[in-house]
Amino acid sequence: MHIRGFQEMMKQLYFHRDSKRGLKGTYEWLMDEIEELGEALDASDKEATEKEFADVIAWLASLANIVGIDLENAAIKKYNGKCPKCNHSPCQCKF
Amino acid sequence: MHIRGFQEMMKQLYFHRDSKRGLKGTYEWLMDEIEELGEALDASDKEATEKEFADVIAWLASLANIVGIDLENAAIKKYNGKCPKCNHSPCQCKF
Numbered sequence: 001m002h003i004r005g006f007q008e009m010m011k012q013l014y015f016h017r018d019s020k021r022g023l024k025g026t027y028e029w030l031m032d033e034i035e036e037l038g039e040a041l042d043a044s045d046k047e048a049t050e051k052e053f054a055d056v057i058a059w060l061a062s063l064a065n066i067v068g069i070d071l072e073n074a075a076i077k078k079y080n081g082k083c084p085k086c087n088h089s090p091c092q093c094k095f
Numbered sequence: 096m097h098i099r100g101f102q103e104m105m106k107q108l109y110f111h112r113d114s115k116r117g118l119k120g121t122y123e124w125l126m127d128e129i130e131e132l133g134e135a136l137d138a139s140d141k142e143a144t145e146k147e148f149a150d151v152i153a154w155l156a157s158l159a160n161i162v163g164i165d166l167e168n169a170a171i172k173k174y175n176g177k178c179p180k181c182n183h184s185p186c187q188c189k190f
Contacts, residue, residue: 054173
């Protein structure tokens with residue numbers, strides 16, 4: 001599934017609620033999901049981890065819907081097959 | 096671009112570094128990116144917000160690569176066109 005298609009599905013499913021909840025509340029929910037992902041990773045619980053990854057990308061798409069940003073376009077604009085810092089693939093940045 | 100294709104691009108670009116940094120360090124970096132997204136949203140800076148959305152999905156894909164989870168498969172398994180809680184589209188959950 002395309003990133004854009006997933007974001008559109010989230011809009012169809014949740015935009016009526018996301019838009020009422022608003023930007024701040026949706027951002028806080030995304031943060032909660034990130035923390036739950038961390039807990040699932042700490043517990044090495046593969047099934048829970050998979051579900052939390054799904055929730056994080058879902059809430060990220062919901063947040064993008066609220067501010068009218070196309071997540072796929074944003075992702076490809078910055079990461080177009082090369083590292084945006086060193087311009088190489090694989091990345092050769094020195095840290 | 097498919098979610099899977101984006102995740103594969105991240106693997107090609109960054110897996111050699113992500114795998115050295117490890118799970119904990121990569122999760123912390125994802126958390127930093129979420130905070131930077133929050134700052135860009137607070138500042139209503141559309142260009143910065145777009146770049147931070149790109150960084151969040153990029154680091155989410157990197158984290159999924161480290162634990163060997165297919166982000167697209169995880170997303171579709173949970174969100175398959177209906178709300179996973181109420182089974183409706185649009186979601187009709189009561190809160």
